Structure formats: C-alpha cells, structure tokens
Amino acid sequence: METLESYLAEHPFLKDLPPRHRKLIVGCASNVRFDAGTYIFREGEEADRFFLVRHGRVALEIFAPGRGPFTIQTLREGEILGWSWLIPPFHWHFDARAVDLVRAIALDGKCLRGKCDEDHELGYEILKRFSHVMEENLKATRLQLLDVYGDRR
Amino acid sequence: MVIDGREENERELAAVGLTVPRPFEVRAYAKETYDTFTLDLVPADGGPVSFLPGQFNMLYVFGVGEAPISVSGDPAKPDRLVHTIRAVGAVTRALGRLRRGDAIGVRGPFGAGWPVADAEGHDLVIAAGGIGLAPLRPAVYWALAHRPAYGRVVVLYGARTPEDILYPRELERWRSRFDLEVEVTVDRAGTGWLGNVGVVTTLIGRAPFDPRRTVAMICGPEVMMRFTAMEFQKRGVPSPNIHLSMERNMKCGVGLCGHCQWGPHFICRDGPVFALDRIAGLLGKREI
Numbered sequence: 001m002e003t004l005e006s007y008l009a010e011h012p013f014l015k016d017l018p019p020r021h022r023k024l025i026v027g028c029a030s031n032v033r034f035d036a037g038t039y040i041f042r043e044g045e046e047a048d049r050f051f052l053v054r055h056g057r058v059a060l061e062i063f064a065p066g067r068g069p070f071t072i073q074t075l076r077e078g079e080i081l082g083w084s085w086l087i088p089p090f091h092w093h094f095d096a097r098a099v100d101l102v103r104a105i106a107l108d109g110k111c112l113r114g115k116c117d118e119d120h121e122l123g124y125e126i127l128k129r130f131s132h133v134m135e136e137n138l139k140a141t142r143l144q145l146l147d148v149y150g151d152r153r
Numbered sequence: 154m155v156i157d158g159r160e161e162n163e164r165e166l167a168a169v170g171l172t173v174p175r176p177f178e179v180r181a182y183a184k185e186t187y188d189t190f191t192l193d194l195v196p197a198d199g200g201p202v203s204f205l206p207g208q209f210n211m212l213y214v215f216g217v218g219e220a221p222i223s224v225s226g227d228p229a230k231p232d233r234l235v236h237t238i239r240a241v242g243a244v245t246r247a248l249g250r251l252r253r254g255d256a257i258g259v260r261g262p263f264g265a266g267w268p269v270a271d272a273e274g275h276d277l278v279i280a281a282g283g284i285g286l287a288p289l290r291p292a293v294y295w296a297l298a299h300r301p302a303y304g305r306v307v308v309l310y311g312a313r314t315p316e317d318i319l320y321p322r323e324l325e326r327w328r329s330r331f332d333l334e335v336e337v338t339v340d341r342a343g344t345g346w347l348g349n350v351g352v353v354t355t356l357i358g359r360a361p362f363d364p365r366r367t368v369a370m371i372c373g374p375e376v377m378m379r380f381t382a383m384e385f386q387k388r389g390v391p392s393p394n395i396h397l398s399m400e401r402n403m404k405c406g407v408g409l410c411g412h413c414q415w416g417p418h419f420i421c422r423d424g425p426v427f428a429l430d431r432i433a434g435l436l437g438k439r440e441i
Binding site: 057061069070071073074097099100136139140143144146147148 | 282284312338340342343344347348349351352354376377380
C-alpha cells in the first residue's frame with residue numbers, strides 16, 4: 001500500500017529530497033480530494049496550506065467585476081498549487097477550482113514553516129524548489145503578457 | 154546559347170514555373186477564426202501539384218500582389234493546394250475576398266521543409282502557436298501516413314483564446330487517436346473552457362518524449378519559437394534536432410532578390426525551416 005511518504009517521494013516537486021527531510025515534512029501532509037467544480041480555496045482566505053497535485057486539473061481564476069471570472073492558469077498532475085502560505089500576510093490571491101476530480105497532498109503551511117525555521121537546510125531546499133516554480137510562472141506570465149499571437153480583436 | 158549564368162538560371166526557373174505564376178482556381182473557401190481562412194486551390198491546367206511539408210508558395214492575387222503562404226494541406230493529395238491564411242495586409246485581405254471559382258496565380262513550392270524523413274526512428278514533437286499550426290499540419294499528416302516509422306508523435310498547440318484555436322475539429326480527431334498525443338492550451342479563457350490555460354511552452358516539460366531521440370518542429374510567432382526552443386533544450390533535445398520555421402519578407406522565392414536575407418541565409422531558399430544550431434546566433438538579434 002502506498003503511504004503518504006511514498007507519494008511525497010514520487011511527486012516531481014519533492015523529487016530527490018533527502019529522506020531525512022521527507023520524514024520531517026510527512027507530519028505536515030494529508031491526503032485530500034476535491035470533486036469537479038468545487039473551490040479548493042478562494043481569494044482573500046487564509047493561505048494555510050499548499051497542494052501537490054497527484055491527479056486532475058485545477059483552474060486558477062480571477063474575478064473581474066462586470067467581466068466575470070477568468071482562468072489564468074491550469075495546474076495538473078505533478079505540479080504544485082499555492083505559495084501564499086510562504087509569504088506574509090498568508091492570504092490567497094486567486095480562486096482555485098477543481099476542473100475535474102482532483103486528488104492531492106495538502107501540506108500544512110504553519111507546520112511546514114515551523115519545520116523550516118527549525119531546520120534551515122530543509123527551509124533552503126523548500127525555498128529553492130518554490131523559487132524554481134515562481135521563475136517558471138514568471139516566465140510564462142511574461143509570455144502571456146506579450147500576447148504573441150498578433151493583433152487583438 | 155548561354156548568355157550569362159544568371160539569365161540561364163532565371164530561364165530554368167521560369168521553365169519549371171517558379172518565376173511565372175501558374176493559374177489555379179479557388180475550389181473552396183472556409184473561415185477558420187475571426188481573421189483566418191483556408192483556401193482550397195486546384196490547378197487550372199488539371200495537372201498535379203507537389204510539395205514537401207514546410208514548403209511555401211507565393212500566392213498572387215491578380216492586380217493586387219503576391220504573398221508567401223505555407224502549404225497547410227496533405228502532401229499525399231496531389232490534386233490540390235491548401236493554404237491557411239491570416240488577413241494582415243493588402244494581399245492577404247484580398248485573398249480573403251476570393252471565393253469558389255475565382256482565379257489566382259501560384260508560384261512554388263519554395264524552400265526547405267520539415268525534416269520528416271530524417272526524423273524517422275525518433276520521437277516527433279510538433280509545437281505550434283497560433284497560425285503556426287498551418288505550416289506544421291502537413292508534417293502531422295505525413296507522420297500519420299508513415300506512423301510506424303516514428304516513435305511517439307506529440308502535437309503541442311497554443312492559441313490566444315479558445316475561439317482562436319485553428320482546426321479545432323481536426324485537433325479533436327487527432328486527440329482521439331491512440332498513437333498520437335495532443336495537448337492544447339490557451340493564454341486566457343473564461344471559466345467555460347475546461348482545457349489547459351497557460352502558454353504553450355508550459356506543455357513541453359510534461360510532454361511524453363525521450364529528449365535524446367526526439368526531433369522537435371516549432372512554428373509560431375518568433376518570440377514563441379525562441380522560448381519554445383529553449384524549453385526543448387532544457388529538456389535535453391540536441392540543438393540540431395530542433396527545427397524552426399522562420400518568416401521574413403519573402404519576395405522572389407528563389408534567393409535572387411535578397412528581401413528575405415537573414416544574416417548569411419536567404420530564408421526563401423535556405424529555409425524557411427532551419428535547425429536551431431544553424432541559426433542560434435541570429436535568433437533574437439534585433440539588428441537583422
């Protein structure tokens with residue numbers, strides 16, 4: 001039977017994380033599932049955890065009054081959802097909605113911040129991995145801003 | 154009598170229909186997106202047509218002018234030419250006004266195409282953005298017609314919005330095949346869209362292919378191709394195996410006029426498809 005620790009070991013975000021660190025964070029982890037159409041979190045709510053997506057797709061949405069909700073990014077298996085748990089004041093900036101059935105591992109933000117404060121090597125590992133995700137997102141956002149596909153209608 | 158080398162060369166080209174337009178007739182017009190349409194052309198003389206995936210023709214609207222347009226049809230159908238065109242200038246807008254039965258001049262096919270034969274034995278990853286799917290569609294047809302010759306065949310496609318997706322029904326058909334991986338993403342969408350949202354480069358990291366034995370073919374806006382090529386390199390695809398279709402101001406189509414010169418290359422003759430290692434120093438260079 002697969003355990004939480006083995007799920008953590010398999011997820012690309014935590015790939016090659018030393019077993020010692022994996023054992024440290026497994027206590028902050030729990031299995032979660034969201035049915036299609038349900039909101040995983042909402043803009044403005046407390047960002048108290050983040051998610052390693054194991055199955056399904058998550059739409060990150062932003063609501064513009066008068067224009068309705070827009071999907072700005074889709075996340076799927078192997079990707080991570082949320083980094084606001086890492087940055088004060090720990091509130092979500094977008095809505096996250098399960099597009100289809102989503103299975104994920106939730107990591108408790110307060111618990112993980114505590115472990116990172118106690119063990120700076122773990123903190124550095126986690127921050128390195130989040131920096132990479134942020135850099136990839138920043139690059140993608142810049143390309144989106146370029147609107148490379150020609151003149152707007 | 155040999156007058157001089159250049160004149161002789163021009164005569165040879167004229168003889169095979171490369172400098173003199175060949176009359177064609179519009180057999181069908183189809184609107185694809187708000188600014189993009191497809192023309193189905195048949196030769197007025199009833200003769201065959203031939204082209205390689207990735208090649209382009211100069212389409213001549215009589216009294217208006219010529220525009221270089223990649224062939225987007227099936228190379229296995231020698232009775233017609235299919236061109237998907239985005240209306241962005243005087244000639245392409247005039248092309249968009251043509252309807253069934255109208256006459257048009259065609260010169261070509263020109264240029265070096267996608268290395269579909271050299272890619273045999275490899276995984277084939279086709280990455281397209283916007284109307285860049287049109288020049289790559291013949292390569293997909295080719296790969297499907299010669300499917301056992303390739304490893305995995307993957308099509309990655311990005312568009313601005315769901316309404317801008319080119320050939321949506323064909324993409325759906327391809328996606329339903331068991332021997333083809335198709336991923337589509339859009340830059341932005343309303344919540345009614347259940348597919349991917351994000352730029353096309355984000356599809357490369359999770360696409361199923363073996364980078365050491367992959368040939369990548371990329372077509373789209375130049376900036377999209379640059380970043381897409383970088384992602385393929387990051388995955389470990391060797392530069393000589395990454396191919397891009399460049400566009401410049403092609404005029405004569407045969408490397409004589411110099412309008413499309415790009416560093417040491419004439420795109421109409423040496424391209425439009427180039428391996429990344431041949432052009433890496435030129436990509437993103439503002440001065441040329």
